[in-house]
Amino acid sequence: MLHEKAPAKINLTLDVLGKRPDGYHEVEMIMTTVDLADRLSIAPAKDGKIRILSSDRYVPDDKRNLVWQAAELIRKKYGITSGVTFTLEKRIPVAAGLAGGSSDAAAALRGLNRLWGLGLSLGELAEIGADIGSDIPFCVHGGTSLATGRGEKLRHLPPPPNCWVILAKPDIGVSTADVYGRLDLKRMRHPDTPAMEAALRASDYEAMCRSVGNVLEPVTMDMHPEVAMLKNGMKRFGADTVLMSGSGPTVYGLVSSEARVPRIVNGLRGFCPEVHAVRMLGDGLPLD
Known part of the structure; x- marks a missing residue:
């Protein structure tokens, strides 16, 4: 069994520059991770199914969950038939503006990369995550970044002063x-x-x-x-x-x-x- 930490993020700035032809908004925002985190445990499953066990009754355990979507996407992309069981210990409040679901999905991508020996870089994992949610690329890397586009284009910044x-x-x-x-x-x-x-x-x-x-x-x-x-x-x-x-x-x-x-x-x-x-x-x- 593997374990991944999924930290929350806060926006130091969030700006919207306009509406894009694809229906998304063009954003410019600076985000940073904080030490409030979910914990995701990842174990192989012999029956080929994706399962999500959560400590929070408000977290869906099916395809509505970004963790499930991340696992299904990476399986399809790389022809993987193995199943996986995720055990999610929630500490980040749900639907709170802290990217808890996106961070969980990012943790799933990092963990599955290790579990299935895919050898993907963080940049490749972020690119996969962008197909599911705009905050996931940032959450794959963590730290502090300027995010542009719909949130998937990142430029690393120095961390904030300690506080x-x-x-x-x-x-x-x-x-x-x-x-x-x-x-x-x-x-x-x-x-x-x-x-x-x-x-x-x-x-x-x-x-x-x-x-x-x-x-x-x-x-x-x-x-x-x-x-x-x-x-x-x-x-x-x-x-x-x-x-x-x-x-x-x-x-x-x-x-x-x-x-x-x-x-x-x-x-x-x-x-x-x-x-x-x-x-x-x-x-x-x-x-x-």
């Missing part, structure tokens, strides 16, 4: 398709992605905090006022900067002082069911 990340997910679900569908491309306030890249290259924590931005945040907040309440609460409790990740509803706060972390976490737990205090993961796997 605490407090993640809080309200007890609501958000449809990414609905959020993008309500986005007004003519009235967006675009984040300063070059300023964020410069802050990372200079390892400048204050500049990083000033440069966070997400064009989807106002849309999700309009649909779900709880997200705005959560963001305001996190600021009030003492986070240095606060932003929604992805299409939400998870909100994160960056905190440089460890002494402030318990106060923020305890304050949020009063009205938010899922709160995690984690660190940045730093560098990911090399882009090849």
Whole structure:
């Protein structure tokens, strides 16, 4: 049996540049992985079937699951008839804007590459993953990257300055398709992605905090006022900067002082069911 870690990601910036002819949106975003992770165990199955056993009852165990799709795609692509059983221990909240499903699929691709001795590079695995989901190529590599196109084109960046990340997910679900569908491309306030890249290259924590931005945040907040309440609460409790990740509803706060972390976490737990205090993961796997 093999084991793979599947870390969550947060968006330091998320910008939408326009609608593409293929129906996707053209994005420009800086993402980084944090130390909140699912654990995927992978074992061969003699009956030729793909099985997913999960600790979370909200996780589908069939072809709706990106892990299942990743396994089926790689089997078809390389003519593999062997079966596989995945055991998924969930820690990343489901449908939270943290790429939990995409990271699980990326972990499945890395693990199956080892299990079946395919000898594929991370770049080749990322290319396969792009056929299933736009965040999967980033999740294959981890670390910190500027993602463009529909999210599959990556340029590696230096890791963020060391700090605490407090993640809080309200007890609501958000449809990414609905959020993008309500986005007004003519009235967006675009984040300063070059300023964020410069802050990372200079390892400048204050500049990083000033440069966070997400064009989807106002849309999700309009649909779900709880997200705005959560963001305001996190600021009030003492986070240095606060932003929604992805299409939400998870909100994160960056905190440089460890002494402030318990106060923020305890304050949020009063009205938010899922709160995690984690660190940045730093560098990911090399882009090849």
